[in-house]
Amino acid sequence: MKGNLQDIAISIFSICLQKGISINIQWIPRGENSKADYISKIIDYEDWGVSEFFYTFINDLWGPYTVDRFASSRNAKLERFNSLFWNVNTEAVDCFTQNWSDENNWIVPPIYLVLRAIKHVIACKAKGTLIVPKWISATYWPFIFNKNMNYRDYISDVIEFENTSGIFVSGSNRKSIFGTEPFIAPLLAVKLDATRITRP
Template sequence: MKENLHIIAKSNFSFCIQKGISIDIQWIPRKENEKVDYISKMFDFEDWGVTHIFFNFLNDMWGPYSIDRFASVENRKVLRFNSLFWQPDSEAVDAFSQVWTNENNWLVPPINLVIRSIKHIIACKARGTLIVPKWTSAAFWPLIFDKHLIYKDYVKDVIVFKNTDGIYEQGSNKNTTFGVEPFGSPVLAFC
């Protein structure tokens, strides 16, 4: 039914014939295969990240970072990371299920998790670097600045990146705002 899968199956079959490998194919009813079927339909709509050059710049300044809290095996910036779904080498699924204390956390969360990230780092009395776009109308803005545009007490240092070329990179989702050049607003890094 799907030409691309048919081509892959034919290629595998040809390889097996050439190498003298026999394959026994077995059909498994969907009812007995629900977990695998569910996992196969998972898609990370927030699959984007920052470039290694951008990460290395901040890692040299405020690092070394000990863990990447919102990553995948493909876009992690340090060996230790937390992911949205189970992934090889991920220390945890759901960064918020972890205690962030005693770590230097690298935080590039999806926009809908910025508020929760700020609240979690405060609750854990942890440290780290948070990367967000400079969107003054965003719901997270009051958690970073007070009404006089002075940084909150827990913000120790800030860098504003007006030129955003080379900061974000796309993952498998080509329809995301992040990773598409040019990115339309400045980017903030908070320590």
């Protein structure tokens, strides 16, 4: 019924024929396959990332990083990564269930999780690099700079990128503001180090 699926089916059949592989197909009613049906309908609206070039630049500067805290199997920058949903090779689902201490964390969270990520770094007395838009009205802004525009105690450096061309990479959600259209706001790379602070 759908041309693209027919093409995939023919491709699979051709490979099986060439390799001597036999496939037995079994139809399972939706009512008996509810978990797989549910998973197939999940949409990750925050499926976007940063380019390899940008990651390499920051990694050369402040790395090496040991774990990618907000990733998927498609956009992970490291072998060790945490994901929002189960992914092949994910080390953990929900990075906030993990202890971030003793790691150099690569942190590119969905915007709604930026503040929680900063607080988790503080709670774990961890370190890493946070990539966020320069949005002074955002809830996370006072946790990066105080009212005098000085870094918070757990921030050791900030780099501002005015031109974000080539930094963001789109994922499966083509309606995301990151990666699908030119992103006009500046971007911050924030070096976090809460290993020595005694209080937030």
